[in-house]
Structure formats: structure tokens, C-alpha cells
Amino acid sequence: MATKQLQDFSLSNIWYTIRSWPRVLKLLWDIHKGYLSILILINILQAVVPVLSLLATQNLVNQVMVAQKTGDFSLVLWGFGFLIGIGLCNELLNIIENYCNSIFKTILSNTLGYKIMEKSTQLKLADFEDPNIQDDLKRAQMEANYRIFEIFSQMIAFVSGVVTLISAVSVVAVWKWWIAVILMITPFISFISFFRLGQERFFVQYKRASRFRFSWYLFFLISKDNGFREIKLFGLEKYILNKYNKINETFLTEDRNLAKKQVKISLTFEFLDHIVIGSIILFILWTTFIGKMLIGNLVGMVQAVNLTYSTSNTLIHNVLTLCENNLFIQQLFHYLDLTTKSKSDSLKDIELSTIESIEFRNVYFQYPDMDRPALNRISFTLKKGETLALVGENGSGKSTLVKLITQLYDDFQGDILINGISIKSIDVTELRRKIGVVFQDFVQYEMPVRSNIGFGDLDRMDDDQALLDAAQKAGIQSVIEQMPKRLETQLGQWFDESLQLSGGQWQRLAIARAFMRKADLYILDEPSSFLDPKAEMDVFNRFKELVTDKLGIFISHRFSSVRFADKILVLDQGEIVEQGTHRELMALDGLYAELYQLQVSSYIMEKDKQTNQEIYM
Numbered sequence: 015m016a017t018k019q020l021q022d023f024s025l026s027n028i029w030y031t032i033r034s035w036p037r038v039l040k041l042l043w044d045i046h047k048g049y050l051s052i053l054i055l056i057n058i059l060q061a062v063v064p065v066l067s068l069l070a071t072q073n074l075v076n077q078v079m080v081a082q083k084t085g086d087f088s089l090v091l092w093g094f095g096f097l098i099g100i101g102l103c104n105e106l107l108n109i110i111e112n113y114c115n116s117i118f119k120t121i122l123s124n125t126l127g128y129k130i131m132e133k134s135t136q137l138k139l140a141d142f143e144d145p146n147i148q149d150d151l152k153r154a155q156m157e158a159n160y161r162i163f164e165i166f167s168q169m170i171a172f173v174s175g176v177v178t179l180i181s182a183v184s185v186v187a188v189w190k191w192w193i194a195v196i197l198m199i200t201p202f203i204s205f206i207s208f209f210r211l212g213q214e215r216f217f218v219q220y221k222r223a224s225r226f227r228f229s230w231y232l233f234f235l236i237s238k239d240n241g242f243r244e245i246k247l248f249g250l251e252k253y254i255l256n257k258y259n260k261i262n263e264t265f266l267t268e269d270r271n272l273a274k275k276q277v278k279i280s281l282t283f284e285f286l287d288h289i290v291i292g293s294i295i296l297f298i299l300w301t302t303f304i305g306k307m308l309i310g311n312l313v314g315m316v317q318a319v320n321l322t323y324s325t326s327n328t329l330i331h332n333v334l335t336l337c338e339n340n341l342f343i344q345q346l347f348h349y350l351d352l353t354t355k356s357k358s359d360s361l362k363d364i365e366l367s368t369i370e371s372i373e374f375r376n377v378y379f380q381y382p383d384m385d386r387p388a389l390n391r392i393s394f395t396l397k398k399g400e401t402l403a404l405v406g407e408n409g410s411g412k413s414t415l416v417k418l419i420t421q422l423y424d425d426f427q428g429d430i431l432i433n434g435i436s437i438k439s440i441d442v443t444e445l446r447r448k449i450g451v452v453f454q455d456f457v458q459y460e461m462p463v464r465s466n467i468g469f470g471d472l473d474r475m476d477d478d479q480a481l482l483d484a485a486q487k488a489g490i491q492s493v494i495e496q497m498p499k500r501l502e503t504q505l506g507q508w509f510d511e512s513l514q515l516s517g518g519q520w521q522r523l524a525i526a527r528a529f530m531r532k533a534d535l536y537i538l539d540e541p542s543s544f545l546d547p548k549a550e551m552d553v554f555n556r557f558k559e560l561v562t563d564k565l566g567i568f569i570s571h572r573f574s575s576v577r578f579a580d581k582i583l584v585l586d587q588g589e590i591v592e593q594g595t596h597r598e599l600m601a602l603d604g605l606y607a608e609l610y611q612l613q614v615s616s617y618i619m620e621k622d623k624q625t626n627q628e629i630y631m
């Protein structure tokens with residue numbers, strides 16, 4: 015059902031909101047059968063306590079009156095003991111319930127958090143970059159944990175409420191059945207109004223997701239070190255804080271409007287309810303006054319009337335809140351149910367032993383929100399033992415090509431063949447296991463050195479020698495050896511005893527992470543962006559060494575490295591405009607030669623007039 019339609023009050027809407035109850039129960043049952051069963055049992059037992067104590071009080075008052083006449087106090091003592099016993103049992107049940115509640119709540123929140131995270135890891139990159147899916151994720155995160163616990167508590171309260179209501183109503187119905195009926199139906203009068211309010215509350219929250227994400231983003235900007243630095247330098251503090259404030263003010267205005275509506279509805283119906291209850295109690299007092307009811311029964315009946323009324327009132331509100339919460343919980347289920355497998359995933363069963371060759375055949379790829387292809391008519395072949403360099407201006411499609419090889423996007427046209435087999439029929443996990451990649455925007459894990467390198471090959475994360483070898487290949491070993499706790503040194507700035515690295519050192523760690531993998535294909539996307547020229551040459555030489563009997567792809571804007579590649583692809587607006595070796599491309603005197611000359615000339619000041627030598631700046 016479209017979310018918009020839910021704003022109308024109709025039976026189908028009520029049905030829509032309650033149809034997830036079985037799923038909620040199943041979820042809770044799967045999370046922990048034991049605690050769920052204990053909590054249900056305790057609540058059923060607690061449900062009969064109010065009526066038991068009501069009857070015990072009524073009995074005690076009547077026994078006191080009899081004892082005054084007979085002079086026998088023992089019956090009063092028995093009645094008193096019974097009343098105290100009920101109270102004690104109730105307290106005991108409360109203590110056990112609190113204990114189980116707190117544990118179950120934590121288990122629930124942990125499990126749901128895990129499920130949401132797990133689902134996020136199953137999403138494809140294209141889904142993950144979709145703002146609508148990001149909103150769905152935010153909605154699931156925002157509400158799921160506490161709403162599902164609320165639903166659970168309300169379901170339990172509902173069951174125990176029904177038991178209490180039946181027992182309390184029986185006491186009243188035995189005396190006057192029509193009073194019992196009035197008591198039960200009075201709270202229903204407010205049902206529709208509260209139901210609508212609940213739906214409105216849901217929609218207000220629903221529409222908040224993207225604003226909420228943005229306010230979270232602003233918060234993130236000022237709490238992350240590089241964001242913080244820029245904000246300080248550009249003097250953006252006030253601007254960011256104002257924006258943050260403005261978003262929060264919209265939340266406040268919406269909440270205030272909802273709260274006002276709630277007050278209006280509550281005032282109207284509370285007034286009506288009190289007139290009804292007041293009249294019934296007056297009738298009981300009158301009946302006692304004219305001698306048709308014992309004093310003990312008067313006390314019991316007034317309690318029973320109040321109990322019936324308050325329980326049916328609570329039940330109605332329980333149902334209403336359940337309906338409202340179920341709207342929220344649908345968002346969680348919606349997120350968990352997102353389809354993440356592409357049509358061809360089920361066919362992806364071919365496992366690779368090694369990567370021998372990669373071939374692009376007329377590949378075309380376009381991002382959903384782009385009006386031109388990011389890659390168009392891309393064809394080339396790369397074999398074991400070869401290195402391929404991708405060059406081209408910003409936005410020409412180099413990183414996108416890497417994302418297709420690594421299958422971060424799989425909805426391209428044309429074909430990509432690995433060892434002559436279409437990539438669409440190859441198991442993605444297996445394929446990725448054979449690729450070591452450093453992305454342009456690599457991650458700086460705020461974790462120890464061990465994790466930063468070991469994430470390249472989780473199975474060998476405890477193998478110090480392997481970690482240090484990878485570090486050595488990336489030229490970061492000597493830095494690690496000087497760190498206070500070597501591989502165990504916590505990196506970054508977020509946590510205690512962290513050591514911050516320079517941009518180039520972080521990049522070398524990312525390279526070590528890729529080298530840690532026993533891969534057949536190594537990809538470096540702009541490995542030199544943070545590296546000084548010496549470091550860049552160093553990394554590039556090690557890379558060449560590493561890929562002698564493997565496949566290597568690197569993207570670079572620095573022609574000093576590019577020139578040594580076996581094959582160079584020159585991309586322009588998503589198309590290969592030139593390809594060949596450095597020598598061939600220079601001879602072609604096209605875009606490559608132009609870009610090369612442009613870079614070289616920026617290092618050359620002029621020719622020395624006497625020696626006719628180029629002077630480099």
C-alpha cells in the first residue's frame with residue numbers, strides 16, 4: 015500500500031497496520047524464545063492480580079464489619095494475610111519482569127542493529143548510493159530498536175489487559191450487566207481521533223528521514239577532523255550551526271503541532287469519560303445509601319468500575335499505539351526486505367582458480383542520474399604479466415572502469431571476460447578475493463595498524479610476518495617499527511592513545527592492505543595522490559615487481575609512472591581515445607602526447623642558453 019494512502023482512516027488501513035503483528039511475534043520468538051515466554055507468562059499472572067486484590071479488599075472490609083458484631087478477629091487476620099500475600103507475589107513478579115525486560119531489550123536492540131547492518135552489507139553499491147535507500151536505512155535505524163520493544167510491551171500489555179478486563183467486567187456484570195457494557199464502550203468513542211493522530215505522527219516522522227540525515231551529516235562534519243579543520247579555516251561554524259538549528263526547528267514546530275492536537279483530543283474525551291464514570295459511581299453510592307449494597311461491596315464495586323474503565327481505556331490506547339508503531343515497524347521490514355540480488359546473481363556460480371586475462375568488449379555504463387555514459391564502447395585486453403595504466407582528465411571514467419572490474423556495479427552493457435568467461439557468470443566473492451585494490455578515496459580505519467593492513471586478508475591478520483612483508487612492499491615498515499606498540503598501535507584521532515599519520519603514510523598503509531592480499535590482480539587508483547615523488551617512484555617500482563607474473567592496473571595523473579606501463583589507455587569523456595605503449599602514444603602525437611608535454615613543461619623553466627640544457631624547477 016502506498017504510504018500516502020495510509021493517511022485515511024479506514025478498516026483496510028487498520029488491517030494494514032496490524033498485519034505485521036505475526037511477523038513481529040515471529041521475530042521476537044526467533045530472537046529469544048525463553049525470555050519471550052517468561053515475559054508473557056508473568057504478564058498473564060500480573061493481569062489477575064488487580065481483581066484478586068479487589069476481591070480480597072472487598073472481603074476484608076466485609077469481614078471487619080462481621081468481626082465487630084461477632085468479636086472474632088481471626089477471620090480478619092486471614093483476610094489480611096491473603097491481601098498482603100497477593101501484594102508480595104505481585105512485587106516478586108514485577109522484579110522478575112524488570113530483570114527479563116532489561117535483558118530482552120538489550121538482546122533485541124543488538125539483534126536488530128546487527129540485522130540492519132547485515133542488510134546494508136548486502137546492498138549493491140548502486141543501491142547504497144541511492145538517496146531513497148539511504149532514507150529507508152535512516153528510517154529503519156531511527157525507529158526500529160525502540161519501536162519494536164514498544165510493540166512487544168504493548169502486545170504483552172494487551173494480553174494482560176484483556177485478562178484484567180474480563181475479570182473486572184465479570185465483577186461489575188454480576189451486579190448490573192448494562193453498566194459493564196457502558197464502561198467497555200466509552201473509551202471507543204475516542205478511537206478514531208486518536209487513530210488519525212497516530213497516523214499523522216507517523217507521517218511527520220516518515221518525512222523527516224532526509225532532513226534528519228542532513229542534520230546528522232552537519233553534525234558529522236564538525237565532529238570529523240578534516241571537516242573540522244576546513245570549517246575553522248573557512249569560518250563556516252556559524253553557517254553550519256544555523257543550518258543545523260533550522261532543521262531542528264522544523265522538527266520542533268511539527269512536534270508542537272502534534273502535541274497541541276493531542277491535548278485537544280485528550281481534553282475533549284477525558285471530560286466525556288469523567289461524566290460517564292461519575293454518573294456510574296453516583297449510582298453505586300445511591301444503591302448503598304438505600305441499603306441495597308454492603309459497604310464492602312461498595313468499595314469493591316467502585317474499584318471494579320474504575321478498573322474496568324481504566325483497563326478498557328488502556329486497551330484502546332494500546333491498540334492505537336500498536337497501530338502507530340506498526341507503521342514504523344513496516345519501515346524496518348521494508349528495509350530488511352529490499353531486494354538486493356540482481357537477476358543474474360543466481361547464475362554466478364563459476365569459481366575462478368586464478369585470473370589469467372581480462373577483456374572488455376564494447377562495454378557501456380551509465381550512472382542513473384547522469385545524462386551521458388560514464389563509459390562508452392570500451393574494448394581492451396590485459397594478460398597475466400602485463401601492467402595497464404589508465405590516464406585521462408578528471409571525470410573521464412577511469413575509476414568507473416575499476417568499479418566494473420571489481421563488480422561494484424554490474425548493470426553494464428557489452429561484456430567483461432575473465433579468462434574468456436563472462437564476469438556475469440563468475441562468483442563475485444571469489445573474484446574479489448583475487449583482487450587487491452587501493453581506491454582513490456581509501457579508508458583510514460581508526461583502528462590498530464594490524465587491522466589497517468590485515469583487512470587485506472582476514473585469514474592472515476594474526477600473521478605478523480605477512481603483515482610486515484606487506485608493509486615493507488608498501489614502504490611503511492620502518493614507520494611501523496618506530497611506533498610505540500608497532501602493529502598494535504591505534505591509528506587516527508578518534509580513540510584513546512591514537513597516533514595520527516600523515517596523508518602519505520595512510521596511503522602507504524592502504525597500499526600495504528592491498529598487497530597483503532594473495533591476489534592475481536592488483537589495482538592502484540591514484541596511488542600517488544598523497545605521495546612525494548620519491549615515495550611514488552618507490553611504490554611504483556614495488557608494484558611492478560609484485561605484478562611481474564600477475565595483472566596490474568593503475569590510474570595516475572603522473573606520467574613519470576605511467577610511461578613504464580606495458581599498455582596505456584587514454585580515456586576522454588568515457589571513451590578510449592588512444593591506446594598503446596608510451597613510445598607509441600608519443601609517436602601518435604595525440605591527447606596523450608599533449609597531456610605529457612603539458613606536465614613535463616610545467617617542470618621545465620627554460621633552456622640554459624649556453625648549454626642548451628633544460629632547467630627543471
Ligand SMILES: Nc1ncnc2c1ncn2[C@@H]1O[C@H](COP(=O)(O)OP(=O)(O)OP(=O)(O)O)[C@@H](O)[C@H]1O
Nearest residue numbers: 143381384388406407408409410411412413414415
Ligand atoms: N557514484 C556516481 N554516481 C553518479 N555519477 C558518478 C558517480 N561516480 C562518478 N560519476 C560520474 O562519472 C563520471 C566518471 O567518473 P570517474 O570517477 O570514473 O572519473 P575519473 O576519470 O576516475 O576521474 P578522476 O580523475 O577525477 O578521479 C564523472 O562524470 C562523474 O561525475
